[in-house]
Amino acid sequence: MAILDAQNLTIKFGGLTAVSDFTLHMEQGDLVGLIGPNGAGKTTIFNMLTGIYKPTEGEIFFGGQSLKNKKPFQVTQMGIARTFQNLRLFNELTVIDNIKVAHHLKVKYNVMGSIVQTPAYYVEETDIQQKAEKMLEIFGLEYRKNELAKNLPYGEQRRLEIARAMATEPQLLLLDEPAAGMNPQESKHLMELIRWIKKEFSLTILLIEHHMDVVMGVCERILVLDYGQTIAEGAPAEIKGNKRVIEAYLGDLGEESTDA
């Protein structure tokens, strides 16, 4: 069964149709890339999938359940986690607290339990601490655990954001330009990391990226957007040869690719 089924999504902001008739079908274990020039509507699609925007038309099904009228936190509880294009870490919290926040949706003790500090509170807090430390270890950030998130170098902040999304224990992970601002070496390392977590946690991943080497290297299937329309879909090799894609996107990139 399909894990994600987005059917004919259209969203209009006033007179502007940001995305029209977008359809995406993902099976468990897929790794799909979403590319397109700036302003093509990629992040808007992410915002629809996570419940931040409501699509004007069309419906999204996740694991057979409709996401209609679901608030963003409910979507996360259902098993979709995301990262943001411009980092949105909890800057004034420590690295480990950033991860611990993501464990909140699994917490069973209630507010009263935390005030009177029931045994369940101690047990769960200890569990959260251990799980969070483990997650940091996986992402190689354990030595930073007590530092404030804002004091981390950029590359580590990107990794922390992925770690934080992973801590919600999602089935579907949405990565919005995870390699933005990374140098070639860092993005290569990131590619390996993405492949590894996908295998280790049997994840399904949808990612937006501008670094063509990352998209072509890691994705099994690619969707190309331009002005809100899906103009091509297929394996990396097919996309590379697609005329419309080259016109809309890779044609421009051809000039820039020397510095990418």
Add this chain to the structure above:
Amino acid sequence: MTEKLDRKTIITKKMSRNLILIGLILGLYALLSFSFGGNAYYMRILTLASINVMLGTSLNLILGYTGQLNLGHAGFMAVGAYTAAILTTSYSTPFFVNLFLGALLAGFIGLLVGLPTLRLRGDYLAIATLGFAEIIRVTALNLNITGGALGIRGVPYLTNFTWAFFLAAITVWIIVNFINSSHGRACKAIREDEIAAEAMGVNTTYYKVLVFSMGAFFAGLAGGLFGHLLTIVHPSSFTFLKSIEYLVIAVVGGLGSITGSVMAAIFLTFLSEALRKFTELRMIIYAGALVLVMLLRPQGLMGGMELQLEHLDPRNWKGYLENFKNRQVSKLRSKRGDRNGNT
């Protein structure tokens, strides 16, 4: 098996920590009432300081931890003060029950106000809460049951240091435990980035409203104590300036630091009393002191840090001293390095 044992040891460790804290609180109470018990003037100031501690910490919960700018804290205080005073003067219900009912009503009104207004952010929320506090004050000014412009006179003098001290201790205890839980972390996440918090599965509306009405509850409790300390509940006690007074406590103590709020509440209450002999100059010196604190420590006295039980253990002091020294040395070094680099 080992895991179970681990949990047991963790729990006993935490429990013993709680016992030490209870001991410290009782000790502090005994010390204060023993040393100042004979002096009614000092006891009154200490009582007022305890009430301010409740208001400062509850506002810090809303503003410093959840990031919601509330300029109407005195409004919630008024709800508690009026409710408790009316109950005491008109019905002969016990003092504690009156305080509790006042706090409950304040918390409920916090919920009612919070539901629509917490959709607003920053400055907009500030204006909305400010407006709400004015509505409460003007309503009290015009209702018969609240005594109109005369206020409620002849409220029995029931608030003593014992009531104020222990209710303040309980307030601080509850707020600290709340903050140090996953729920508290959710609130801090909302303060840092609401969209990201929501994306991490935090029900932001729920927590904002919860914290708002929790803060209102404790403000109402403090208001009840305040009314029975002054023995008069009057609309002019709950003006906008009163809200600002608690905002000052929260900011001077450090947003996001409960121990900071406690210290600032005590410090500012005493400062304000100590300056009484300067009459006209009083507010100038008080305001000047605030400016000075903000210039020297813009992050507040505690700057988001907490004073913890471990800090009171003399066995750890040597280590702290070393750390402090090292930090100062490295600061000096980096300063020198900069200078060398520049020349």
